[in-house]
Amino acid sequence: MEISALQKARYAYQPKLPANIAGAISDIAVELGKPTDSVADQAALKELFNHTYGKPLAVFAKGKGDADKKELTVGVILSGGQAPGGHNVIAGLYDGLKKGNPASRLYGFLGGPSGLIENKTMVFSDKFIDEYRNTGGFDIIGSGRTKIETPEQFAASLETAKKLNLNAVVVIGGDDSNTNAALLAEYFLEKGSAIQVIGCPKTIDGDLKNEHIETSFGFDTACKTYSELIGNIERDANSAKKYWHFVKLMGRAASHIALECALQTQPNICLISEEVQEKKISLNQVVEQICSSVIKRAENKENFGVVLIPEGLVEFIPEMKKLIDELNDAMGLKGAEFVELSSFIDQLYWLSHEISEDSYKFLQTLPPEIARELLMDRDPHGNVQVSRIETEKLLIGMVEKRLAKLKAEGVYKGKFSGLGHFFGYEGRCAFPSNFDADYCYSLGFGAFLLIALGLTGYLSSVKNLVAPASEWVAGGVPLTMMMNMEQRHGSKKPVIRKALVELDGGPFKAFDAVRDTWAVKTSFLFPGAIQYYGPPEVCDQPTKTLKLEHQ
C-alpha cells in the first residue's frame, strides 16, 4: 500500500490523554455521582429503560481499580456518516484494552450496525491498527446506516455478541446511533445478558452535545477544513473584487457548522437556520438581507463578498417548508399522473389544482431551474430531495432578480456576479486535527475503562476541552440522561435530544454582536489549512464554538 508523506508522519503522532486516565490502569477507579434524570419525559423513559434509567454520572479518578484484571473481548461499530477521528476512537479503545490485559481482544463489525446483526467481523492486530492511527475516514471497518429496530434485529445482535463471547459492544455514532446503543444496553440486560454497551459521540454536525458532552468529535476538523476553503475564497474575492461567493455548508438539522465557520472566517453574511425558523423569516426577507449588504458594499465600491448558507436552510423557511410538504403530499397521492405530463408548463398547470394558492404563487417566484429541481428531482417515494436543492443557486438567482429591479429603480448602482459552492464531503474524512486526534483517542480509551470498570448504557465523555489535553477529564454520561420522547413516523419514540444553535448561547451572541459590521465592512479572516505541527496556537486550538460555550 502506497501512502502519502503526511500519512506516514501522522502514524508517529502520539495522541495526548487526560491526566485522569494516563496513569497505570490499576490506579484508575471510577467515582459515581447521584442518580440522574432524563432531560424530559422522565416517567415514560423510566418505564422504557427499566434497567438502565437513572444511572449516575461517572468520572475516572485515582484509586484502586480492577480494570487491569480482566481479559476482555469487545466489538466496535462505526455508525452513520464519516467524521474525522473515528479511527482514533478505535485506536484508543484497542490500546486501552491491551494496556489493561494484553490477552484482550477487539473485534470490528464490518459496514456499520449490520455487521453486528449479521455477524460480519474482523479482529484487530497491532499491525492493522497502526495503519489507521491519526488518519481520516471510516474505511478501517466501514460504516453503515442500518438501525437495530425490529425484535429480530435485537435478537440477532445478542446472538452475535454471545457467539463472539463479547463483554461489550462500543457504538461510535451520532444521536440516532447512540439512541440505538441505549436501547441495546437495555435489551441485553432485559434478556439477562451481562454484555455491556458503551457509546462515543460522533458527528461533524456538532449537534450531539449537552451539559455533559461538550462537543461531538469530527466537528473540529470538518469546520477547520471548510474554514480553510472559505478563507481562501474570501482572499480571492478580496483580490479579484468582482464576485459574490455563496457557500453552502453541510448540516441538515443544525447550523453549528455554518456558525463556527463564520466565527473562524468573518464572512459578510452567515444564515442560521434556527434563527430563520424562530423568527419566521421568509425567503424574501433572506434575499432582502443579502441585497442590503450587496448594496451597502457597492456604495463602498466593494462589489464582492461571501455568504455562508447551512445546507438545511430551505426546510426552515416557513413558506418553503409548506411548499415542500404540499408537493410531497400531491406527488405521493397522484405522482403517476404528474409523471405523465411532458412539459414543465403542463406540470405547473397541473400543480395549480393540487397545492394551495399561496404555495403555487410562491413556487412561481422561484428561479425556473430551482422550480424544475423541486418538481423533477424526487426520491422513489415521490418526495422532494431536499439535500439536492441547490440553495446557493436559489439565493443567487433571487438576489440577481431583486437587484435588477433595484437597479432599474436607481436604488442600486453596483455590479453583481454570484458563484456557488458546496462543501461537505471535503471535510468528513480529513486527517483529524490534533484536537480531534487527542479527543477521539481519549474517548476510545475512556470507553475501555467504562467497560473494564463494569458500566453499561453510558456515553464515553471527556470534559474541560478548552484546556490543554492534560487537564481534560474523562468519564461517562448515562445515555438515558440525554433522552426525551419525540414524534417519529407517527409515534412517540425515545431519542437523544439534538442540540440546535441557541440564539441566547455564547457562539450566536458573539456572532450577532459583529455581523452588522461584517455585512458592510470587509472583515475576512484567513485561517489557512489545518496544521498538525508548529506553534501550539496554530496546531492545538479547539473550535471557537467550544471556547465561547465553555470559557
Next chain:
Amino acid sequence: MEISALQKARYAYQPKLPANIAGAISDIAVELGKPTDSVADQAALKELFNHTYGKPLAVFAKGKGDADKKELTVGVILSGGQAPGGHNVIAGLYDGLKKGNPASRLYGFLGGPSGLIENKTMVFSDKFIDEYRNTGGFDIIGSGRTKIETPEQFAASLETAKKLNLNAVVVIGGDDSNTNAALLAEYFLEKGSAIQVIGCPKTIDGDLKNEHIETSFGFDTACKTYSELIGNIERDANSAKKYWHFVKLMGRAASHIALECALQTQPNICLISEEVQEKKISLNQVVEQICSSVIKRAENKENFGVVLIPEGLVEFIPEMKKLIDELNDAMGLKGAEFVELSSFIDQLYWLSHEISEDSYKFLQTLPPEIARELLMDRDPHGNVQVSRIETEKLLIGMVEKRLAKLKAEGVYKGKFSGLGHFFGYEGRCAFPSNFDADYCYSLGFGAFLLIALGLTGYLSSVKNLVAPASEWVAGGVPLTMMMNMEQRHGSKKPVIRKALVELDGGPFKAFDAVRDTWAVKTSFLFPGAIQYYGPPEVCDQPTKTLKLEHQ
C-alpha cells in the same frame, strides 16, 4: 486588523534563497551566455523585437557586481488571476532593493496593468510589506486583466514610468502578461528610454514553463490544496462505498493541474484534455472509458470511485468543439431571433435549421439540463460560456444513461450514484506552501538583481527546483527566447508559447503506466492539508510533475 493564528505565525517565516543570491549584494555579478533564439518564427520576432531579441541567458554568480551602488525606483504589477505566492515575489523584490540600497523605493501599481496606464500607485513601507509576507491572495495591491495593447496605452505607460522616475517595471503574470512585458521592454528602448522591464512567471495552471523556466509559481500550492480535497473525498468514497465523485479542476487550456492532482491522489480516472485532442477522443468514448471502470469496479463490489476532469475538457472534444463553434456562429448572426423563442422545444426546432445535422444530433444526445445551459447561458456577445458548462454533471448524466442501458442488457449489475464538485477558487489564494513561499521570494529577489545589474526584457528564473532551496540557481531568461507567432483575433501575434501536457513527457508517462490499475483497483492516496511546519518530507516537497520532469 484581526488576523488568524496561522497568518501571524507565517509572518515570521523567513523564505530560503538560492546560494547564488544569498550573499552580500556587492559580491553578486551576472554571467551571460551566448545569444539566444526564439522557439520559432525567429525572423519575424527579430524584426518585432529589434532591441531585445536574441539576448543571452543570465545566471548570477560570485563576482564583483555593482548592484549595491544604485538608488533604484521600481514599480511592480500583479497581472491576471490570483496565484499563491504573489505577495512573496513583491516581498523578495522589496527586500532585495532595500538590501542593495536602503534609499531605493518600490511602487505598487494598483489593480493590475491599468495602474501603470492610469498612474494609480502606492509606495511600499516595511510595515506594510510585513503584513503580507507569506500570505495568499493578490490583495496587497490588487490585480487586473487589462492588457497594454493600443499605442495610447503604451505611451501612457511610458509617461507614468517617467513621471515616477522609474528605473524599472516588474510584471508578475502568466504567458499573456509576460508577452506584454516583452512588448513593453521593447517599446521603452524604441522610445529611447532606459527604463527596464522584468517579468516573473505566475500561474496556477502551470502552463508557463519551458526548457529554462521549470514551473510557474502558485501551481505547487494550488495543486496541493486541490489534492487535499480530492484525497479527503477519496477517503470518504472508500468509507461510504456508495458514490462516484466527479471532480472538475480549474485549468482551461492545459491539464497540468488535473495530472498533478492525479499523481498526488491516484483516482480511478483522470481525463487529460491534451490526450483527448491528440487522439480525437469523442464524448461517447470518454463516457465508455468511465463506464468501463464503473462496471469493473462493480464486479469487485466497489460501487464508488473518483474521476478528475480538467475544466477545459469540453473544448477539446472534437464534436463538442464543433457544436460550440456552430452555436456561437448561429447565435452571433441571429441571436435576436433565438431570444424571441419562448420554449426549449421551439429553440431546438429553430436550431435544427441553423447548425449542421451532425451537431444537431449530438446536441440531442446531451442531458437536457446541459443542452439548456448551452443554449441559454451565453455571454453578451452571444457566445456559449464554456467555463460555466458543468462538465462534471454532463458526464454524470451521460454515464447514468449509458449504465441504465447496460443494466437492461444485463452487462452491468452494480449501483451508480454520481456527485459533482468543482475546485478552483479554493486554491488560488491559499497561503503559499513553503516551496512557493521560497520560490516566489527568490524570483522577486532575482528580479531586483536583474534590474540592478542592468538587464531588461528578461523573465526572472530559478532553476534546479527539485533540490533543496540552497542548491537552487537564480538567473534570467530573455522573454523573446520563449516566444513564437500565433494566430490571435485574425492576425499573427508574438506570444510566449504555452506549455501543454506532453504525452511523451515524464508526468504523463508515469500516469499512463499505472492508470489502468487505478481504474479498477482502489489505489487512493491521501495527501492531507498543506503543512507549513513539520518534517521536511511533509512540508518541503515540490510537485510530482517537477520531480518527474527534472529528476
